[in-house]
Amino acid sequence: MTAHPTVPATMCEDLTQSVRRLIEAVIMTDVDEATIHTVRSLVDGASELLEGTRVSGDSFGLRHTADDAPAVWGNVVIGVRNAMAPPLVIERDNNGRVTTECRLGPGYEGPPGHVHGGICALILDHVLGATAHRPGLPAVTATLTIRYRRPTRLGRLRAEGWVHREEGAKTFATGHIADDDGITVEAEGVFIRIDPERKR
Amino acid sequence: MTAHPTVPATMCEDLTQSVRRLIEAVIMTDVDEATIHTVRSLVDGASELLEGTRVSGDSFGLRHTADDAPAVWGNVVIGVRNAMAPPLVIERDNNGRVTTECRLGPGYEGPPGHVHGGICALILDHVLGATAHRPGLPAVTATLTIRYRRPTRLGRLRAEGWVHREEGAKTFATGHIADDDGITVEAEGVFIRIDPERKR
Numbered sequence: 001m002t003a004h005p006t007v008p009a010t011m012c013e014d015l016t017q018s019v020r021r022l023i024e025a026v027i028m029t030d031v032d033e034a035t036i037h038t039v040r041s042l043v044d045g046a047s048e049l050l051e052g053t054r055v056s057g058d059s060f061g062l063r064h065t066a067d068d069a070p071a072v073w074g075n076v077v078i079g080v081r082n083a084m085a086p087p088l089v090i091e092r093d094n095n096g097r098v099t100t101e102c103r104l105g106p107g108y109e110g111p112p113g114h115v116h117g118g119i120c121a122l123i124l125d126h127v128l129g130a131t132a133h134r135p136g137l138p139a140v141t142a143t144l145t146i147r148y149r150r151p152t153r154l155g156r157l158r159a160e161g162w163v164h165r166e167e168g169a170k171t172f173a174t175g176h177i178a179d180d181d182g183i184t185v186e187a188e189g190v191f192i193r194i195d196p197e198r199k200r
Numbered sequence: 201m202t203a204h205p206t207v208p209a210t211m212c213e214d215l216t217q218s219v220r221r222l223i224e225a226v227i228m229t230d231v232d233e234a235t236i237h238t239v240r241s242l243v244d245g246a247s248e249l250l251e252g253t254r255v256s257g258d259s260f261g262l263r264h265t266a267d268d269a270p271a272v273w274g275n276v277v278i279g280v281r282n283a284m285a286p287p288l289v290i291e292r293d294n295n296g297r298v299t300t301e302c303r304l305g306p307g308y309e310g311p312p313g314h315v316h317g318g319i320c321a322l323i324l325d326h327v328l329g330a331t332a333h334r335p336g337l338p339a340v341t342a343t344l345t346i347r348y349r350r351p352t353r354l355g356r357l358r359a360e361g362w363v364h365r366e367e368g369a370k371t372f373a374t375g376h377i378a379d380d381d382g383i384t385v386e387a388e389g390v391f392i393r394i395d396p397e398r399k400r
Binding site: 014029076140141 | 207208211212214215216218219221222223225226227228229230231232233235236237238239240242243244245246247249250251252253254255273274275276277279281282283284306307308309310311316317318319321322323324325326329338340341342343344345346347348351
């Protein structure tokens with residue numbers, strides 16, 4: 001789980017970005033059957049090459065960069081190797097306020113033209129949870145409450161989270177998602193910091 | 201938005217399944233730089249072919265099958281063209297109880313070896329929301345509350361949702377996610393049926 005990767009992170013990021021483009025292209029394409037067939041052969045060929053050497057186990061988990069900093073590469077929200085992740089780039093200011101900006105395309109759709117309500121929940125869970133993380137002490141969600149004020153259009157979004165109060169290992173966080181016209185979804189959550197060495 | 205697709209749905213499903221395999225292969229691979237480079241060329245070539253003919257607009261939205269039934273293909277939870285969707289296959293019994301079973305692999309990871317808490321929220325939002333849907337009247341989420349009882353391991357999962365009570369267009373639903381050892385996450389939500397012709 002702590003093996004050093006052989007390939008530079010930026011190269012993985014470029015490949016992941018190419019796969020994101022492919023995901024969107026599959027959703028939006030209107031090509032004919034013969035082209036779909038050719039594309040599928042290319043994609044299967046790519047998978048076969050990648051599967052030639054595979055990390056052991058059933059999850060990518062936490063790895064370390066060359067300078068031994070932890071790097072979460074498989075994570076579905078921030079993982080640089082995970083094409084399902086937008087990915088969110090989380091920024092934290094000196095007051096512990098967490099913000100992120102992203103553009104969500106057709107892959108995140110629920111109601112036509114709008115972000116799936118559950119994707120808003122996924123983003124808010126991660127952003128609010130990030131207010132509780134401390135180095136070496138990740139936080140897990142205890143409860144999360146989401147209020148949908150209006151539909152969130154696909155496109156450019158901003159999410160924010162901040163600490164409302166703390167009690168020992170518990171963090172009570174608040175936050176929202178906003179588009180260019182203002183707040184669309186609000187959230188409150190309780191997050192608990194765990195010691196990974198003790199719990200797993 | 202109601203154009204009939206030219207390619208059979210099963211063919212799209214097969215291609216989407218190939219892209220799901222690719223997403224996981226990118227996360228789990230340990231190949232060298234030269235192979236990553238080759239793979240990226242294959243993937244970009246595939247995207248270029250698909251982008252040759254593209255549906256108009258910025259979302260796939262709702263399309264219709266050859267027999268004019270609505271088919272939600274781009275949806276991030278159930279869309280057969282969306283490689284980010286597990287996809288969930290939603291089953292509804294005569295009492296309105298909604299169930300789904302799926303296997304979540306490394307692409308849905310949050311804490312190492314476990315499903316991201318926000319992915320549990322995404323699944324529960326969709327499953328509880330499905331109890332409120334009526335033909336031609338999709339429901340949107342008003343509020344969603346999630347309680348995490350314990351971490352959800354990656355692997356085989358079952359989610360269930362049922363109606364607690366109804367008030368006009370409002371449905372109060374309850375549900376949970378369970379693994380082989382029992383319930384891991386519980387949820388309650390309020391969903392509101394909307395008339396798509398009136399609201400958008």
